[in-house]
Amino acid sequence: MSNKKRKKIEARLSSIHGNGVFATEAIRKGERIVRYKGKVRTHEDVDDVYGDDDEDGHTFLFTLNDDYVIDANVDGNIARWINHSCNPNCESEVEEHDGKNRKKDKVYIHAIRNIKPGEELTYNYGIVLDEPYTAKLKKLWACKCGSKNCTGTMLQPKD
Numbered sequence: 001m002s003n004k005k006r007k008k009i010e011a012r013l014s015s016i017h018g019n020g021v022f023a024t025e026a027i028r029k030g031e032r033i034v035r036y037k038g039k040v041r042t043h044e045d046v047d048d049v050y051g052d053d054d055e056d057g058h059t060f061l062f063t064l065n066d067d068y069v070i071d072a073n074v075d076g077n078i079a080r081w082i083n084h085s086c087n088p089n090c091e092s093e094v095e096e097h098d099g100k101n102r103k104k105d106k107v108y109i110h111a112i113r114n115i116k117p118g119e120e121l122t123y124n125y126g127i128v129l130d131e132p133y134t135a136k137l138k139k140l141w142a143c144k145c146g147s148k149n150c151t152g153t154m155l156q157p158k159d
Contacts, residue, residue: 008023008024009021009024011078014120016083016084016085016120016122016144016145016146017083017144020081020082020083020120020122021034021078021083021120022118022120022121023115023116023118023120026116027114027115028111029113030110030111030112032109033090033121034077034078034079034108034109035077035079035107036070036072036077036079036092036107036109037076037077037079038070038071038072038073038074038076038077039070039071039074040064040068040069040070040071040103041068041069041071042069043067043068046061046069046071049071060073060080061073062092064105065094067102068103068105070107079107082109082122083120083121083122083145084123084124084125084143084154085122085147086143086145086149086150086151087145087147087149087150088112088122088124089111089112089113089122089123090109090110090112090115090122090123091110091123091124092107092109092123092126093110094106094107095107095108109121109123124156125154126156127141127154128156133153133155138152138153138155141154142154
């Protein structure tokens with residue numbers, strides 16, 4: 001028997017948005033489900049590569065820390081398909097590298113409650129933008145999670 005941990009998730013079409021990630025088996029509260037992978041880039045590099053693109057409210061960029069971003073457009077894995085929800089069943093967690101190399105920090109997605117087979121995995125993206133939140137931006141970052149407490153946008157209140 002192999003020591004390799006069996007994946008309890010699969011990607012398929014989602015009613016929330018495009019592709020989603022779904023549990024194929026029960027997942028326990030607190031269980032680490034998947035690492036969010038992709039090319040680790042500086043914020044400046046990401047701005048150079050994507051800065052002129054018109055935003056469409058769809059991103060595979062995950063802020064790792066003050067210095068780096070994970071770009072799941074390059075070498076990304078199944079975690080990039082996990083959708084946002086205002087009532088999530090998962091959350092992201094940054095695991096800081098033991099040394100001082102912030103480029104080696106990692107992001108994991110873990111369950112914040114028990115998840116049933118067939119249920120879609122979601123987490124709150126926690127998107128906070130520097131510019132003022134206009135109606136246009138809120139529409140661009142519209143949330144379609146369908147939960148009772150849906151705010152209608154993936155943008156989070158500013159501190």
